[in-house]
Amino acid sequence: MRTDFLGLKMKNPVLLAAGPWSRDGKSIRKGIEAGAGAVVTETIITDSLTDICPRTAYDGFGLQNIKLYSDIQVEGWQEDMDYAKEAGGIVIASISASTPSELAYLASKMELFGADALEISLSNPMWESLEIVASDPEAIQQMTREVVSNVKIPVIVKLSQNVTNISRVAKAAKEGGASAVSAINTIRCILGVDLEKCEPTLSTYGGYSGAPIRPLGLASVATVAQAVDLPICGIGGIETYEHVLEYILLGASAVQVGTAVMLNGYGKITEIISGLENWGEKRNITQVSQIRGKALKNLKSFDEMKVGPANCVADQKGCMTDCNKCLNVCVYGAIEKKRENVNINKSLCEGCGLCSSVCPQKKLSLMW
Numbered sequence: 001m002r003t004d005f006l007g008l009k010m011k012n013p014v015l016l017a018a019g020p021w022s023r024d025g026k027s028i029r030k031g032i033e034a035g036a037g038a039v040v041t042e043t044i045i046t047d048s049l050t051d052i053c054p055r056t057a058y059d060g061f062g063l064q065n066i067k068l069y070s071d072i073q074v075e076g077w078q079e080d081m082d083y084a085k086e087a088g089g090i091v092i093a094s095i096s097a098s099t100p101s102e103l104a105y106l107a108s109k110m111e112l113f114g115a116d117a118l119e120i121s122l123s124n125p126m127w128e129s130l131e132i133v134a135s136d137p138e139a140i141q142q143m144t145r146e147v148v149s150n151v152k153i154p155v156i157v158k159l160s161q162n163v164t165n166i167s168r169v170a171k172a173a174k175e176g177g178a179s180a181v182s183a184i185n186t187i188r189c190i191l192g193v194d195l196e197k198c199e200p201t202l203s204t205y206g207g208y209s210g211a212p213i214r215p216l217g218l219a220s221v222a223t224v225a226q227a228v229d230l231p232i233c234g235i236g237g238i239e240t241y242e243h244v245l246e247y248i249l250l251g252a253s254a255v256q257v258g259t260a261v262m263l264n265g266y267g268k269i270t271e272i273i274s275g276l277e278n279w280g281e282k283r284n285i286t287q288v289s290q291i292r293g294k295a296l297k298n299l300k301s302f303d304e305m306k307v308g309p310a311n312c313v314a315d316q317k318g319c320m321t322d323c324n325k326c327l328n329v330c331v332y333g334a335i336e337k338k339r340e341n342v343n344i345n346k347s348l349c350e351g352c353g354l355c356s357s358v359c360p361q362k363k364l365s366l367m368w
């Protein structure tokens, strides 16, 4: 499934996100060889910062990281870009800095080294000061403008979900001349607390990523798609081709995958792309543009939503499990179950829909 993102003709819309899995020429090549439509480098900065150990932890759902930026100094990227680009793929350089002039310097360098596009990554959940910059539309506009006026290649602005109004930041990126936005970066988190030692898991704030942030990424992409006319690259919790399609249907032109590769290896990219190709072949969908944003017309504002009354109804064939999930979640006390018979008391049922959502057999549904 092809996509024309940033004027770059990509063989598929699945990009490898910025992170340690794209930290140098060799790892970028692995992403290209796995079939990624493009690879975004780990973020390149001008300073030299030393990483902390440990820097990643997993809670069985998502990942907290306190990984800093690329270990390779900007000049060192010449060699790594050459090596990465020998494989013939599209490479997007991720850059970050605290001043517009420093950011423009990095942008010019990475363009010179052969980057096909740039991604400006200004948010960082470890540092509240950077989160403030990333949520300030004026700062975003100024930073973007400075980069855009110094390079010829397309510029993507990576948005943070840790902001009060993501559409305003996306509009500012557009006014600054960005060719696209990507959303979302990781989310400021504390993974957990050790009850014996009274210590937070990584002893500092970090960025949360992986499956649990997907609903936040989807909402951010849809919000931006409804508010701003700018191509969007959807990021957050993508693990399957179905997740890619969800982002596209809500307005994304391309997507990025990070944590799923960290947890499962580069083969995850190949698996997602092959699922997407099969899905597209069966429906004669060869271009992302054929389906992009198709779910947005069904995304209503709250005020447009249908008002009750509705009732849950149980399948007459009865329940095949004894999980009792429907009974446990019905706070209205409307469900009675005698062996396989599920009875819903219509006068108590408020049609909240939760029983139908948790039923593993899909035996309950909502009737208007």
Ligand SMILES: Cc1cc2nc3c(=O)[nH]c(=O)nc-3n(C[C@H](O)[C@H](O)[C@H](O)COP(=O)(O)O)c2cc1C
Residues within 6 Å of the ligand: 017, 018, 019, 020, 041, 042, 043, 056, 063, 065, 067, 068, 069, 070, 094, 121, 158, 184, 185, 186, 207, 208, 209, 210, 211, 213, 235, 236, 237, 238, 256, 257, 258, 259, 260, 262
């Ligand atoms: C270990 C780790 C390191 C990351 N490093 C960067 C980075 O250097 N620059 C950046 O913009 N985003 C970075 N990210 C954020 C990812 O690019 C991505 O936006 C985020 O993880 C959400 O996508 P995912 O759920 O597919 O991982 C990093 C994420 C992780 C987990």
